[in-house]
Amino acid sequence: MDLRFLTDLTDHPGPFATVYLDASRDTADAARQDTLRWAGAREELAGRGADVATLAALDRAVEDAPPPAGRAGRVLVAAGGEVLLDRVTGAPPERPSAQWSPLPDLLPLLLALPEPTRAVVVRVDETGGEILLAGPEETPAAVEQVPGRGHPVHKVPAGGPAHLNMQERVEETWRRNTAEVAARVDAHVSASGAAVLVLAGDARSRSRLRDALSARAAAIAVDLEHSGGPTDVDTLAAAVREAALDAVDARRHAVIDRYAEAAGRGEGFAVAGLAPVLAALRAEQVDTLLVDGSVARDTEVWFGGPATAVALTVDELRMLGSEPVGSAPADAVLVRAAVGGDAAFHPLGGGRTGLVGHEVSDGVAALLRYPFVGTG
Missing domain, CATH: 3.30.960 (Translation, Eukaryotic Peptide Chain Release Factor Subunit 1; Chain A)
Structure with a gap:
């Protein structure tokens, strides 16, 4: 976060x-x-x-x-x-x-707080598409119509060379229209920083669109199998919420995997426990602060004027060259220092994916930008 x-x-x-x-x-x-x-x-x-x-x-x-x-x-x-x-x-x-x-x-x-997740939604068919955007906790709202630029778009039962030519023209129209929709979807995904792309429409149109998307957009695309009619916003909103939860779960798994891998390598890119994490926050080494609900909230930690001036004791803070402002519960000091050091926040425990069981000393750990050396 x-x-x-x-x-x-x-x-x-x-x-x-x-x-x-x-x-x-x-x-x-x-x-x-x-x-x-x-x-x-x-x-x-x-x-x-x-x-x-x-x-x-x-x-x-x-x-x-x-x-x-x-x-x-x-x-x-x-x-x-x-x-x-x-x-x-x-x-x-x-x-x-x-x-x-x-x-x-x-x-x-x-x-x-739910983790902010932006989504792009596209309703697509042979004639073009409609693109919608949804921010965190928002209902999807239309932002662009992509009408497509060609006819015919419907195949008809017939036979002979003329029929084959007509079928080829229809398929070429589909390809052009799909390419136009895909280009606009790619642009909206890039501009919005979306973490989710919901594809709505008939299965054939969705499949063609997925094949035409950029690698970035295709990687976050999910299919809505039953998207309802053109005004079925409630169904789209429910699909976006579900896809957003899945995206958050995936991000949480990725952070846990990164921490487990870094801790396992023993190269100093992961630390656990209150004292090592405070030292890393002081040095502004922390990329992501990981905190469990079990963090020692009863433990008082000292802080100075700058957000990253933190220490377990008042003497340590003075020794590091910072004038103490006061003391506060460890979790409050950790969050303030993370904000001051431009670190991200990641909760440990809970969630739909069962992220409980990743115990760390004092309920706090961190992924680092560069190896921890343990100095103030």
Whole structure:
């Protein structure tokens, strides 16, 4: 997962209010329950020392937000009188909470957020195609019609030389139309950075299109066997969601495989345990931070002004030349340092593919950009 959407948080000095709320709207008294939940969270924040300006900013955010549909969660982070992050999650938090702390509590959010996956969808037939795009959690929306440029497009039962000539003309029209659709699909896949391409239409048209796609597009293509009519957006949306989940699973498997391979080679491109990972984060060596829900959240880790100024003890941080700002739970410090070092984030455990069982010391590991040497 790309963590750059958290950059503003690492640049802010804090302290931070972090609120995890049940934002579900699946009962008759949901609005009243929302009010009560926020009132309880607000009281807790005030009791822990949150300033009036930050509480007022959160008041406005809670009051002004449109209600989500069905069961949902909401995560808000605020500091210095402004809301820095406001995200809706697909399910209520396991443990609703309201914290006032030196660093924001972001690990539960990262574990709950779906990994962003963009998709291109194409409905194709002999006459051309329609291209749709879908972002994370979005319904596919049409962006381009590719009408094709030729006739005839239908074969007719007949015999003799004239019939053969007609069949050849039809097949040539199909080839031209398919090539035009494939070229536009390739362009949209490249421009959007899509991780999924859903092919809808009759089997013959889908097969021809797949053969005409670029290697990049063909590698992420999945077939929708029953795509319904031309307005069957719900079926397309369901296919996109399923394909996106499969793509996320594939990415997670790839990261796990990379880590297992790197750890097995013993060349220093993979480390595990809190102390080695902190050292790698200090050196901005970390390519991908891997964190399990079992990470030692009760362990306090020291941090300085720069996001990558981190250490297990205050003395170690000073010895490394950084002035301590404070201490915070290990997971909060790890996430902040990963954002500061432009590292990606990858959850260990859970998921549809059974990624549990990859135990690492202290619940944290990392894939590195270059070999770990263990110095500060």
